[in-house]
Amino acid sequence: MSMPVELTDEQIEQLGHEIDAIREEVMNDLGQEDADYIRRIVRVQRSCEAGGRALLMAGILPPAWLAGTSLLSLSKILENMEIGHNVMHGQWDWMRDPKLHSANYEWDTASPAEEWKHSHNFVHHTFTNIVGRDRDVGYGILRMAPDQPWKPVYLAQPLYNWALAGLFQWGVALHDLEFERIGKSKSLREAGSQSLRILRKARKQVAKDYVVFPLLGGPMAPLILAGNINANFVRNLWAYMIIFCGHFTEDAEMFTEDVLENESRGHWYLRQILGSSNLEGGKLMHIMSGNLSHQIEHHLFPDMPSNRYAEVKPRIQEICQRYGIHYNTGRLSRQFGTVMKRVARLALPGGKKGSTGMEAAEPASAESDQRGAELPAAA
């Protein structure tokens, strides 16, 4: 398979064993402290939500409104990212707590858990960054890889990608429908019943945030409605930024379907590393991003509890250095800047196929400072 690193199959196999060993070690070490961590996050999130909604009831006072909508935004971000996303990945299944089990959990957003688990856990995580297989590459509306054929509509993507950002939860919900497959590999009937499930979930979400809670506030209704709209909007923007930084930074590699031929576990790991990018930051940043700031570690170990990614990160970095694999990381401002650059560059036709499409924009990016270490001998 063609990869932008010069490693033999034996070296890649060895890489796989090293990464497997890290996984094994951490998964065997899970215990009470991890359980206490996720429970604490859940308690903080539920308290923020209850507090935020209560403060919005007193929203006539500007500080109360501001505090209320901030707490509610915080709650939605924590719930979607550090709790929902990770619980639905099965990161906490080992606890056997039915409330934190991937089979039961439903999250506070428009997309139903069942639909999302399919498009995310299976399609996106198995076929990460493979154009034509990973539907998260551009979400069917953006051109994020040169291998996606150009269409005139992409000229407007630097603008309409902001509409996606603001309405992100609705984008994610509709994404599960897989419009491009309907009438082809997905029957109309299947798409119909799926639409119904999405509508049912969306109706409950809308009823809660935009009808019932505002009405409960009586004369406060418009302020509560505004607070709730704002909280959903803030969560949408933040989730969009974090998620786009995960796979669309300028150095994040895209792949073509031929990589899947006889792909070994080692190759799969390598593809996950090359296709993902991290964010540097403090503890708060990591929690608020649902630890997707450790996107590389998350893609190597999608069902490892997120609180463990930070300790795994230096070990993965060390392995990458040893094998001469680019470890893509940077501050949010820098990484997001390169995402915007990619959105702008690929709005125009062209870009070298089988590449990130960003070479012309920054020729130096192919020679990262983390490359060039001596390759380990084949095992």
Added chain:
Amino acid sequence: MLETLTKNLPESLVRVLTTPMDPDDYLELVNPLWSRHEIRARVADVVRETDEAVTLRLEPNRNWPGHRAGQHVQIGIEIDGVRQQRTFTVSAAPHEPLTLTIKRNGPGGVSDHVVRRLEPGTLVWLSEPAGEFHMPASVPDKLLMIAGGSGITPIRSMLTDLYRQGWQGDARLLYCNQNADATIFRRELEQLAADWPALKLDQLHADAGELLTPERLAQTVPDFAQRSAYLCGPGGLMQVVEDFYAQQGLEDRLHLERFQAPERGAPGEGGRVRFAASGGEAVGSGAESVLELAESRGLQPKHGCRMGICHTCTCRLESGRLRNLHNGEVFEAQGQPVRICVHAPEGEVELEL
């Protein structure tokens, strides 16, 4: 008050406000015991009975429906972050505060944790009480109770219940233990027998060579054939008594409760999977995943990555043990969701598929 309020509000209204969460998820912020449906309890006290056994006094929330003397309950206890479920008999009579009496069953297991490390204040989860090992509506006039070790728990519950009801029949209790020190409820039962003419207690101590044999049983309780017998204890003891009753043609007089799990095969040798919903079964050598076995039977379970990362193939393990094909770890997780693409059956296994 909050709990009562939410319980009395229409389900639909509360759910509209908390969707997609359960109202319990917010109630427990105030008090972890509060729940509208789950039975949760706090361990109020841990009383040492012997070196190897303790009694847990539990304060359940209002969802505990009460039990019949002799019934058992599943308790969920979090150990090292993992919710472990085990079944224990309620040792209290229905009128008493809820108690479970638990004897340590070797090192490292749930009972070991409970006996050595469990602290008062711990939150636990309970199932509804269940089990047919209890007195019939009209209690027989003559009873024979045979207990060994922690098998005393349902019998203690029954006897205490009968005593409280003022039952005036004729009960014999044969209670087998290693020695006096290892005897759970020894003083209490001796006191009960002294206070209550309806009960006669005989204790057999293995250390003194007093094993329960058919001869000893017939000698100690000559009118055993006229008594309704209730038996609970270790496998060996139960076998002796069962065989004896079968030989005497008295099987229908004998009621029993088993604690022991069935025998298991050697690890890594595979086993047989039964698919509960679809009715089929398949035999694996230990190398095939449950998913592959299901497919070999023509079933089409939902699945995704086939490598254990996406959790799409998760389905419920009804009973039995599985081996993780990645790390060889064998586990038992009755009623738990498992990923069938990375687990092989280990002995007899049943799945919800």
